[in-house]
Structure formats: structure tokens, C-alpha cells
Amino acid sequence: xxxxxxxxxxxxxxxxxxxxxxxxxxxxxxxxxxxxxxxxxxxxxxxxxxxxxxxxxxxxxxxxxxxxxxxxxxxxxxxxxxxxxxxxxxxxxxxxxxxxxxxxxxxxxxxxxxxxxxxxxxxxxxxxxxxxxxxxxxxxxxxxxxxxxxxxxxxxxxxxxxxxxxxxxxxxxxxxxxxxxxxxxxxxxxxxxxxxxxxxxxxxxxxxxxxxxxxxxxxxxxxxxxxxxxxxxxxxxxxxxxxxxxxxxxxxxxxxxxxxxxxxxxxxxxxxxxxxxxxxxxxxxxxxxxxxxxxxxxxxxx
Numbered sequence: 001x002x003x004x005x006x007x008x009x010x011x012x013x014x015x016x017x018x019x020x021x022x023x024x025x026x027x028x029x030x031x032x033x034x035x036x037x038x039x040x041x042x043x044x045x046x047x048x049x050x051x052x053x054x055x056x057x058x059x060x061x062x063x064x065x066x067x068x069x070x071x072x073x074x075x076x077x078x079x080x081x082x083x084x085x086x087x088x089x090x091x092x093x094x095x096x097x098x099x100x101x102x103x104x105x106x107x108x109x110x111x112x113x114x115x116x117x118x119x120x121x122x123x124x125x126x127x128x129x130x131x132x133x134x135x136x137x138x139x140x141x142x143x144x145x146x147x148x149x150x151x152x153x154x155x156x157x158x159x160x161x162x163x164x165x166x167x168x169x170x171x172x173x174x175x176x177x178x179x180x181x182x183x184x185x186x187x188x189x190x191x192x193x194x195x196x197x198x199x200x201x202x203x204x205x206x207x208x209x210x211x212x213x214x215x216x217x218x219x220x221x222x223x224x225x226x227x228x229x230x231x232x233x234x235x236x237x238x239x240x241x242x243x244x245x246x247x248x249x250x251x252x253x254x255x256x257x258x259x260x261x262x263x264x265x266x267x268x269x270x271x272x273x274x275x276x277x278x279x280x281x282x283x284x285x286x287x288x289x290x291x292x293x294x295x296x297x298x299x300x301x302x
Contacts, residue, residue: 030090033102034083040112041079044072047116050123059127061180061282064291068119071290075112082108115287118170122285125166129159130261130280133183133222136229140188140196142221144229152229159283160233164240166285171242174288181227181253182280183219184261187271190214212258220255223279227253230281248288 048069054060060068082105089101136144136152144152163177189211190197200217201209209217231251238244260269261278269276 029098029102030086033105034086036109037079037083037086037105040109040116041076041083043116044076044079044112047119048072050120054123057128058280059123059282060284061178064178064180064282064284064286068286068290071292075108075115078108079112111289114173115290118173118175118285118287119290121170122166125162127162127283128280129282130278131155131226132274133185133277133279134274136226136279137222140190140194140218142218142225144225152226153233156226156230156233159281160230160237163234163283163285164237167241167247172246174246174248175285176248176250176288176291177283177285178291179227179230179249179251179281179283181223181251183221183223183253183255184259184276184278184280185215185219185257186273186276187211187215187258190218216255216257218255219257219279220253223253223255226279226281227251250291 051060051065051068051072055062055065082101085101089097135155136148138145138148167175167177190200197214200214200221203221204213204217206213231249241247258276260266261276261280263269266275
């Protein structure tokens, strides 16, 4: 993908010079524009395939991947629209029409190239992490106690640094840092005799929740706590981001409760299996044009 992107970039530069060169035939200008558009179209299609692969590999959240694919398809449609105009422009024989066509196409090409390159770079980075809840929380809890805070921050710090490093490697580009966390629990019930039960119950709209519903809420609260910790670590290191005003954030968390984390990989889960007590995290730093909804310009929890 990188090789094709390089040639696309070269063609875009050629187009810019060609549009100003009066001695160049308008036919060759249109042909070069079409070739660049065709390359961008192929790269957009390849990016869609890669996104689907990243979803299967748990490196992109399915809902986020769907949004990226839909916007890549929008890019593809824009390219197709330009290609459909090419024959008419060439047939007209008008140099002015040719130049305007090349200029319009070049805007689409340059924007697509920037997005496709950063997306390609993102897919070369491991973006999935998971943590056993015992790393952060006491048994049955969802707040990080003081004695575990240093360990918790040490676990989250590498993720924050990878996000910041990626942004720094793509300066002056507008991004959305999307982070999705899923909490999982085993089948151990939250005892009604504990203060934890009443605390969780107060956060629910259900009067008499089942064991499963309580564990969904508990796993959600754990995912939210880790999300807040990640935000805090990013804030501490935000000075390392070249243009923080160009970065928006979309941070989501969801409780999966007793749902099995990886039933396709692990077949022998037990009811109180510690492999079920975890929080998974997927981060993606996406070009703004490929992820344009539900964003927040602050590193805060919505």
C-alpha cells in the first residue's frame, strides 16, 4: 500500500505542475489525472479490506470500523464521480475545462492520500490491549485503591504514549482519538449483604436486578474507571502533542458482564474463571474525515 501511495503522491505533484504548464497537451493532463484517480480508488478499496481484517483481528472495534468503511466508500464515490466526468471533459477539447477538472480532482486526491497514508500507518501499530481486573481493582470493586494506583498507571502509560507518539508522527493533521473499552466479569454474584450491592443498585434503573444484570453494571463501571485513568494520563502528557487543538476524542466504555470474552479462542471457561475478569481496550487515531460523529474536543469523559 505504501508503494502505491508513493506513486499517487508523485502523480499529484506532476498534476500540479502540469496545470501550470501551457506547453503540455490537455489530453495528457486528463490522462494523468485519471491515472491518479484510479490509483486512489484502488487504495481506498484496499483500505476497506484492511479495515475488515483489523476488525477480525480485534485491532479495530466493529462499530468504529463500520464508520471508517462507510467514509472510505464516500471517498470512492467522489473518485468515481470525477472519473465519470473525465470522458466528457476530454471530449470537449477545452483546455480551461481540462485544467478545472484537474484542479478539482487534485483536491480529492491530496485529501484521500493524506487519510490513506495515516490509516495505513495506524494499521501497522498494535492497538489492542487487555487487563485482568485484579491489576486495578480489589475483589468485587470498581474503584482503583491508592495502593494499586501506581501499578494501574504503569499499565496504562504505554497505551497513552503510543497514542501520543502516533499523533506526533503526523503533525498538522486533524485526528479523532477513538478509544473503546469493554468490561467482562465471571459469574460470581454481588452479594446483597454488601455495600457494593447497594452502590451498584443506586446506579441502575432496575429495582431487583438479576445476577447477570449486576455483573453487567459492575463490568461497565470498571471499564469506565480505566477510561478515566487513560484520559488522566493523556492529559498529563498532552504537552508532547504538537498541535493538541487538532485532536478530538471519542472515548466509549461498555459492560459485557458474564459474556465470554473470546469464545472462538477459548472453549473451557469456568463459572469463576479469572480469564473472564478483564477489561479490553482498543484505540485508533483516525483521520477526522474518516470518523466524523460523536466527537469531543476535550480529553474528557462524556
